[in-house]
Amino acid sequence: MWILSEKIDRIQTVLNKHNVDGWIIFCHHSYDVHQRYLLEKWFASPTLTLIPKRGKPSVITSQMEAMLVNEEIYEVNAYKKGSELTEMVNNLLKSFQDKSTLALNFVEPSEVFSKFSSDILTSGTFSALTSINKNLNYVSAKDIIFDVRAVKTQKEIKNHEIAAKLAEELMEEVIEPLIKPGMVEKELAAIIEFECNKRGGVAFEPIVASGPNAAIPHHKAGAGKIEENQVLLIDYGVAYEMSNSDITHTYWIGSKPKEEILRAYEAVHEAKEAAFSKIRAGVSSHIVEMAVREKFEEFGYDHEKLYIHSTGHAIGIETHDIGVGIYRAYPDRPAKELLENSVITVEPGLYFAGDFGIRLEDDCVVTKDGGRRLSNTPKEMVCL
Known part of the structure; x- marks a missing residue:
């Protein structure tokens, strides 16, 4: 468990360095490698992981996979059906103060061919997430990803x-x-x-x-x-x-x-x-x-x-x-x-x-x- 704690501590240090309030990873079938890196498991269900710049990280995942999440590290929220997932994600994003900055795994169009390893969210998922709370600032996580992955513990x-x-x-x-x-x-x-x-x-x-x-x-x-x-x-x-x-x-x-x-x-x-x-x-x-x-x-x-x-x-x-x-x-x-x-x-x-x-x-x-x-x-x- 201490290895996972070390990862979270390092990410929160990076978030503070870049003045970002939280990093969100959202995908299904764990196609985003960062989800596997953070949860140390493979998830088939749509799963959202939030690493805030301070405090306890949280995970939203299906009821049948919630037991895979380390509850000592993460606050776990389990859904039974898609409508509950939608409600949980909405509530999470609306809980941030106006003008908070969240990092998502996308890049600007001008960087798609040079920073493609950070361009992971589908366009539909990106649009859905960023439309929930338009009072937030959404930035690319590319610099966070570089700082977390380029140098090893x-x-x-x-x-x-x-x-x-x-x-x-x-x-x-x-x-x-x-x-x-x-x-x-x-x-x-x-x-x-x-x-x-x-x-x-x-x-x-x-x-x-x-x-x-x-x-x-x-x-x-x-x-x-x-x-x-x-x-x-x-x-x-x-x-x-x-x-x-x-x-x-x-x-x-x-x-x-x-x-x-x-x-x-x-x-x-x-x-x-x-x-x-x-x-x-x-x-x-x-x-x-x-x-x-x-x-x-x-x-x-x-x-x-x-x-x-x-x-x-x-x-x-x-x-x-x-x-x-x-x-x-x-x-x-x-x-x-x-x-x-x-x-x-x-x-x-x-x-x-x-x-x-x-x-x-x-x-x-x-x-x-x-x-x-x-x-x-x-x-x-x-x-x-």
Whole structure:
């Protein structure tokens, strides 16, 4: 329970920082990840959670799911039918003083494509909520969401450590010994999902990409077979207490990789190390990104053509979380400084369309002294 109390305390501190009187999350089937984050359960019924800037938070949910709410933390209001839900939501919003400011999970139209992770309310729900009490000010919760999710608590960092450790152990002890030529990609992906669930949960649908499919960064595991004398790329993660890991290995199926494969693998590994040499709190993400691209240039690879994504993203309650990742600065997208106690991925790659791809991905905690690794993909290519 103390972990949940810590979350509420942190959110109320953020609300006071932004001079917001309350944060409302309203959805059904828990499609808003913040509801699962705050209630630590999955709710099928329409459920509203209110975190006020001071005082006890409250939840409105159905009678059949009210027992899932922690009553030591939340004031619980249970409804039997839709008309009661409507009345409870109306009464809640009308209880605020005029000119109070409430944050909702939406963004302004001009930010839909850049802040989409905070744009969660449907237009109908937004209209319904904001029409109940027009004497209130409604603002986007995007800044609150960023402050809550971008920097982790020590408990969340510990959970990320466990998630990464579990992922590495399952790959080394269970998955690697199982991989054989002739296996189907989606068969192996299903096994990985099963093993992740045994250890806590699946962070995301695993990517299993063999041969030319490894040149597609977000390939969906299909009916393709794992064949000898080809690369095999596996991108997967364990979810542990709402903290995810995200790790990518690239293997060679066979006894001896081709020289071009070994050279590309070496370049990707050295690019990953170049990124880690620059990571620390306060450093521009652009500096880290360019260290990777410069390393590829040293190896003679055209990074503009062969490196088709950024080097890393924030990771947290979602695998691609809100926060500061590693990316290039552009005139319309200035770089941000890496945040202390954030958790990010480092995942350089080279992709040769129609032939093969190499990606290595590790998770790390950003500290003032550098990037503390939570996982460590191997320097030498593993042959299976």
